[in-house]
Amino acid sequence: MSVGGERAEHAAEGADEPGWDVDPENDSAAVVAALGHQLKLWREAAGLRPAEFGAAIGYGENLIYKVESGKRIPRPEFLDKADEALGAGGKIAAMKKDIAEARYPKKVRDLAKLEAQAVELGAYGNHNLHGLLQTEEYAQALFEMRRPAYSQDHVERLVAARMARQSIFDRSPAPAFTFVQEEITLRRPIGGRMVLRKQLERLLEVGQLRNVEIQVMPTDLEDHAGMGGRIQVLKFSDGSVVGRSDDQSTSGLVSDPKEIRILELRYGIIRAQALTPRESLAFIEKVRGDT
Known part of the structure; x- marks a missing residue:
């Protein structure tokens, strides 16, 4: 035609x-x-x-x-x-x-702008995979299961915003990324088994990038510094740092040096406790094989 x-x-x-x-x-x-x-x-x-x-x-x-x-x-x-x-x-x-x-909610635009300016980004996730690591199908399944339910239009908008944020991987010079994910986030079949399998393949692909390190926190670990919930830390070329975590008193970003030191200390311990990047990719490969 x-x-x-x-x-x-x-x-x-x-x-x-x-x-x-x-x-x-x-x-x-x-x-x-x-x-x-x-x-x-x-x-x-x-x-x-x-x-x-x-x-x-x-x-x-x-x-x-x-x-x-x-x-x-x-x-x-x-x-x-x-x-x-x-x-x-x-x-x-x-x-x-x-x-x-x-097209995107203000808080999403603000986050995307910060990520686009960052030279380093570190994140620990214990509930689901970090937005920068998600496939479109995984992100859609996440938004569709929200309650109260989002409208389909709002789901489309949020998914599009999340996918647009991932252009950060194409930046030059490339930022340095570190992600620590709880083992359960690799196993929970959000969207179904096929969606999970494709998501695990995406993790293996991103984990091969020279500026990205993905680590897995095993469920059977006895000592765990991440019990306070998710953490994200962004560092910029001028030396400034912002961060956020689930256990802070406010839901927004913090930049107070004392609070940032605590977040960086906690995140550093979490990384030390998790599997190494090499061990983690092998672990993800095994989970993919079992899916």
């Missing part, structure tokens, strides 16, 4: 699925509204009605109305097609970065 034929078929179905609903509590709602206003001005300047514009780019009229009214966050390909159809010369497509950030 030709591109034009695909677009016509898409529009004929009243395609209204691509994109995410705008969360009115999201601080980026104004960015989405501004995009919608600009898009409408471009469309009207081109002399196109919403239905005609939708047919030209392969989307339903209803979606055009939602995007222009700031109620729907369009996907990147929507903006690319709109830019081409309206002859915007890249001005509409240039909004993709701002709109991409608007």
Whole structure:
């Protein structure tokens, strides 16, 4: 089928699925509204009605109305097609970065920005695998089992945000990563056995990277410094450090030198108690074989 034929078929179905609903509590709602206003001005300047514009780019009229009214966050390909159809010369497509950030909750955006600036990242997890290590299927299963349940739109948004954060592995120069995972996080079949198997294969793949060390904390260990829960420590090129843990009094990040020293001490002991990176990859391989 030709591109034009695909677009016509898409529009004929009243395609209204691509994109995410705008969360009115999201601080980026104004960015989405501004995009919608600009898009409408471009469309009207081109002399196109919403239905005609939708047919030209392969989307339903209803979606055009939602995007222009700031109620729907369009996907990147929507903006690319709109830019081409309206002859915007890249001005509409240039909004993709701002709109991409608007798709995600503020706390996720803030975390992603910190991770993107970090030169070192260390994390201990005792409940599930760290977000930077998760496959898309594993992440989706995690979000779908939340109670009270998230809407499907919110699940899609959170999964997309989690996957986008993993671009940190492609940075150059690459940050140094250390992850310590409880043995149970490798065995709990979140999403089913096949999802778990694919997730274990992902761990083995990431664990081979020269800037990544993954360690496993065996369940039968008697002495364990991680009983306080999860820990994450991020270090930056200017020497500053931020961290967080489950047992601190606040749920946000801390930067107080005294608290950071405690987190680093605890994390260092946890790493010393866990299996070495080489032993851990062999352990993960064995668990994968048993799955």
